[in-house]
Amino acid sequence: MDNNHVVLETKNLNVFYGNFLAIKDVNFQVFRNQITAIIGPSGCGKSTLLRSFNRMNELVPSARSEGKILFNGEDIYDPAIDPVEVRRKIGMVFQKPNPFPKSIYENIAWGLKINGFRGSKSEMDDLVEQALRGAALWDEVKDKLDQSGLSLSGGQQQRLCIARAIAIKPEVILMDEPASALDPIATLKIEDLMRELKENYTIVIVTHNMQEAARVSDYTAMMMLTGEGERSGTVIEFDRTSVIFTRPKDKRTEDYITGRFG
Amino acid sequence: MSTLTALRDVTFERNLSLRKLKGKIFEIIAFFAILLGIAMLLTLLIDVFLDGLPWLSTKLFTEFPSRFPDRAGLRSALQGSLWLMVLTAALAIPIGVGAGIYLEEFAPQNRITRFIEINVANLAGVPSIIYGLLGLGLFVRQLGLGRTLIAGAMTMALLVLPIIIVTTREAIRAVPQSIRQAALALGATDWEVSRDHVLVYSAPAILTGIILAMSRAIGETAPLITIGALTYIAFDPKGPFDIFTVLPIQIFNWISLPQSDFHGLAAAGIIILLAVLLSMNALAIWLRNRLLIRW
Structure with missing residues (x-):
């Protein structure tokens, strides 16, 4: 496709819940400092795919996977690799804002503490400020860092969650429909923020909103059920977003994007 | 046609007031249930206090x-x-x-x-x-x-x-x-x-x-x-x-x-x-x- 550095790559990835094959034979790449959108109709396995990248799927007791996910060339499902290490490097922002019921400051500081921060209070203050600035939230909260994260508005809470994720400086940030619970203005703020964040991070976003995918992403993976009457999803087409939205190769992608299907 | 509509409306009205009445009856029964509970408790408390107050001392x-x-x-x-x-x-x-x-x-x-x-x-x-x-x-x-x-x-x-x-x-x-x-x-x-x-x-x-x-x-x-x-x-x-x-x-x-x-x-x-x-x-x-x- 081009010479961009591949950060994440799935190889023949299958994910099961019990006997149910949720996603089947997924092959695609995520490029460094790019925003990759995963789009597709409900129930085709977008979130399952996203949650495979930081091994959050394992929290579902019946979940298991086959195939490989390479992170900078290393298989994150290798038995020698601890999911905790994976999640340290591949952060996540959830659909519904979920700040901790702690102060705004603690929301950021906690991730640093558990990941071995051993510095002074002023160094911590700097890191918290950096993270909040990085999430375009600093000006709104700098005077109330000791207030509960739950006291913020929905959009602010989601940016706090982004700040929390970037505070520990992951390489990749996974976003599971990060704006779907927000109003249009808060959504635009999150989208602007994503464009800024891609300077330093690689972003994978799941979205239902095709306009959003078209607006923010560089690459798009189109997911769909594998066939009529099938319940397993797969990536049917992966390309630059501009290609997917203007001249898709797959008829199903075209139908979905133009609103004829899904 | 118009009589039919009217008839249907009458049935509807009667049904609604009956349905509301059922709700009211249930409310009254529930009210007496709570009243009974509170009355029992009050009787108990009053009785205990009448008997006990004269004996209540630092001793x-x-x-x-x-x-x-x-x-x-x-x-x-x-x-x-x-x-x-x-x-x-x-x-x-x-x-x-x-x-x-x-x-x-x-x-x-x-x-x-x-x-x-x-x-x-x-x-x-x-x-x-x-x-x-x-x-x-x-x-x-x-x-x-x-x-x-x-x-x-x-x-x-x-x-x-x-x-x-x-x-x-x-x-x-x-x-x-x-x-x-x-x-x-x-x-x-x-x-x-x-x-x-x-x-x-x-x-x-x-x-x-x-x-x-x-x-x-x-x-x-x-x-x-x-x-x-x-x-x-x-x-x-x-x-x-x-x-x-x-x-x-x-x-x-x-x-x-x-x-x-x-x-x-x-x-x-x-x-x-x-x-x-x-x-x-x-x-x-x-x-x-x-x-x-x-x-």
Whole structure:
């Protein structure tokens, strides 16, 4: 496709819940400092795919996977690799804002503490400020860092969650429909923020909103059920977003994007 | 056509008023149900206060029980209750909260765990006298602890353990999955998630459960009578291995005496016991409203 550095790559990835094959034979790449959108109709396995990248799927007791996910060339499902290490490097922002019921400051500081921060209070203050600035939230909260994260508005809470994720400086940030619970203005703020964040991070976003995918992403993976009457999803087409939205190769992608299907 | 519509409307109207009437009838029945409950409670309280108020004095706190009503007090019973509560708490809280945390956070989801869970829930419904019999057989006789505070506290701890375990589990379960996921996604270990989030956010509800369990222990009489705490105690208990009596038993004692003066004393004792219980429950409610996190 081009010479961009591949950060994440799935190889023949299958994910099961019990006997149910949720996603089947997924092959695609995520490029460094790019925003990759995963789009597709409900129930085709977008979130399952996203949650495979930081091994959050394992929290579902019946979940298991086959195939490989390479992170900078290393298989994150290798038995020698601890999911905790994976999640340290591949952060996540959830659909519904979920700040901790702690102060705004603690929301950021906690991730640093558990990941071995051993510095002074002023160094911590700097890191918290950096993270909040990085999430375009600093000006709104700098005077109330000791207030509960739950006291913020929905959009602010989601940016706090982004700040929390970037505070520990992951390489990749996974976003599971990060704006779907927000109003249009808060959504635009999150989208602007994503464009800024891609300077330093690689972003994978799941979205239902095709306009959003078209607006923010560089690459798009189109997911769909594998066939009529099938319940397993797969990536049917992966390309630059501009290609997917203007001249898709797959008829199903075209139908979905133009609103004829899904 | 127009008559048909009209007819249909009439049926509709009649139906609606009938449906509303049913609701009204149910409301009235429910109202009388609550009225009856409150009336019973009020009668009880008024009766106790009429009998007990003349006997309510500081002497109750300073005097030991006596066969002369005007010299009798609750000193040893109050101290016994306090000792019993502290010892029961010291035994039941770490075990109960620990078991609840284990079952909710660490136990594998298998048949053995489910079997234990069901039986813990069942234990909460076992009549308290059964615990008394167990305490008598195991602690008083088998372990040779005698009719001491520690034997009583161990029995009471068994009695309240299921309550503490169940409330701990419910408190932990009330912490949303989304919070755990948020913490795990930052690269936290399971223990870090439990320590810094789940246990912190569930602590107020766990504490509320503990207070309610303790107020149950204070009011409980049957198991202590069974293990033999029904004795005349005219000294201050000095330690866990002293024999003892508690408030409800002293009240029971006085009621069983024929002289009516002792019945007044018993009523005064009930007022004190009620005051203790109500303040503990009030504390639990206050804690719940103040500290509980609304998600």
